[in-house]
Amino acid sequence: MPVNEQAAPGRVGDVRRRNLSLVLDSIARTGDAKPSRAQLAAGTGLTKAAVSSLVAELVESGLVSEVGLYRDGERGRPGQGLELSTRRGVVGMEINVDYLAVGLVDLGGNLRFSSTVESRNRGLKPGDVMTRLAGLAAEAQAVAAGEGIAILGGGLAVPGLVDERRGIVLSAPNLHWANEKLEANALLGEVPLGVRLSNEANSAALGELWYGGGPADFLYVSGEVGVGGGVIIGSELYLGPGGSAGELGHIVVHPEGPACSCGGAGCLETFAGQEAIFESAGITAGSLSGRTDSLHSALAANQPRAAAAVHDAGTYLGVALASAARLMDIEAVVLGGHFAELGEWLLPALLESMERHAPGLLDPANVTVSGLKHSGTLLGAAGQVIRSVIESPFDLVLAAKPA
Template sequence: MPVNENAAPGRVGDVRRRNLSLVLDSIARTGDAKPSRAQLAAATGLTKAAVSSLVAELVESGLVSEVGLYRDGERGRPGQGLELSPRRGVVGMEINVDYLAVGLVDLGGNLRFTTTVESHNRGLKPGEVMAKLAELAGEAKGAAAAGDIAILGGGLAVPGLVDEARSVVLSAPNLHWEHEQLNVDALLGDVPLGVRLSNEANSAALGELWYGAGQPDFLYVSGEVGVGGGVIIGSELYTGPGGSAGELGHIVVHPEGSGCSCGGVGCLETFAGQEAVFEAAGIAPGPLSGRTAALLAALADKEPRAVKAVDDAGKYLGVALASSARLMDIEAVVLGGHFAELAEWLRPAVLASVERHAPGLVRPEDLKVSGLKHAGTLLGAAGQVIRSVIASPLGLVVTDRTA
């Protein structure tokens, strides 16, 4: 809601911050509609004069751009549309077990540049991996410079539990990292908002919320070498008191199963993780892209071993989802990562398993496949920084108006 513009002088900074955020958020919520100043005044409850002043600050600071001319009605002067600036961006970055990825995302959520390279990161020291990632981040910076995009900050996602405030990876079993301090600020150099560390599955879930299906309640399932989960409730990420909610890959689905990287036995990850599926399907070790292509080809040819491997992965994933649905009362599920790539063959087995173990809790239409695929993590990692700009833009606003 709008803040009283006649607030006490000592609180003028708070008033400006909240009203700037209100205007930015209203522009962000309209998506491609590109609202006029008059429409923003109606949407926010602020006066037209206040909105005009706030928009002027945001435009001058480069956070908002004016686009086109159109009429709100038959009378009056044409209004200019407004959008979050395509000339400001955030770099999303991801470290995973067998690849590194980087993407440049503008404030409107458009992926302007992306690159992924295969990299065997398991067991490597964090400094070695971060040095490789910094090279990729340099490519994103080059793309930003070529597109006249100023980088405001970055987001880095890793497959493990993190302490965001201290930029520490608390536990990433598949990387063999425990309590590792990351020098995240070295990735992009001197940028206004620095680099924010996050969990890979949580970032992918947020990417899906903001730039994908956009429904308010769902469980996002991230399939990589490990299996992760992100819980979205009421359009907010739920991480639990200790930040570890959503660890779907370590739900026990077979008490007598094999050992897991987490130290447990019978975890979902040992049946449905990428490496487990490749091994069960008889796909020879090699580069990730080649193994994925071989698996998809084997499935297309209905090779029994490949079909059974994916069928088993779907069965055990269904067991985990049935338990999760009963525990959390979340009806919708979104499959991402390699689960999205395997969805044509995986989805029937998942549905059959869920229906067997939790009849009626997850309808077929509520088991969705992410259209973002692997880009969701980059979009979510960057999107968290973009949302912080929308929530508190005052530090990036360079003018000195008081409206």
């Protein structure tokens, strides 16, 4: 809610903080529309003079850019459009079991650079993995410098339960990590906002929400070596009291099934995780990209063993989603990671399984494949930092003012 600064003596600083965020959020929400100052005043309820002053500070800080000239109507002077700056950015980073990835995302949500390298991280010491990741992060920083993009901070996503405040990976069974402190801030050196730690599936869910056109309420299913989930309710990430909501991969789908990395048995991950599908399909040798290509080729050729492996994965995923839908009353599901890549072969078995175990509960049209695929995690990890800038730009605005 906008506040008149003159009506709040002694609290002008707090009022200005709120109104800076209000204006920046309004610019962010308009997307490609690029509102003028007059349009922002009309939309926020602030005076035109107040908006002009706030926008001037946001432009000076580099968070907002002025673009083009157009008329709001037939009369009056042409106004300049406003957008989140493409000259400020955040580095999204991901550690997964068999690869590392980085991406440079500008404030407008454009993925300006990305790089993924295969890396067998299971069982490695966190420090060794972080050293490898720092090399990739340096590539993103070099690209940013070459394009004149100032890096404000970073987001690091890992496949496990994290304590963001303390920068600790509490449990990442597929990496064989438990209670490991990550020196995430060292990845980018001195940046204003540091590096924020998050769960991989949760980051991917947020990436889908903010940049993939996801609905306001959905369950995101992340398919990698492990299977994760992110729950979005009312356009907000739901973590649960302990921060572990959405652990779809460890729903038991077969009580007599094989042992799982979590210590249990018969979890979805043991049937629908990437390695489980490769093994079931008889594709066990080669690099990750090589095995992925072999699986897709075998599926395209309708080879029975590969087709059966993906069919079984889809069936068990349908069992897990039927249970999740009954428990949580979810209305939509978005499949990401290798599930998105296998969508054409996986979806028929998944939908058949859901209809068998929860008939009529979830409209098949609401089970979709993410268009972001693997980039969703990078976008979501970076996007969390971008959202923090939008929600609280005051310190960055203040730092940009001449001493």
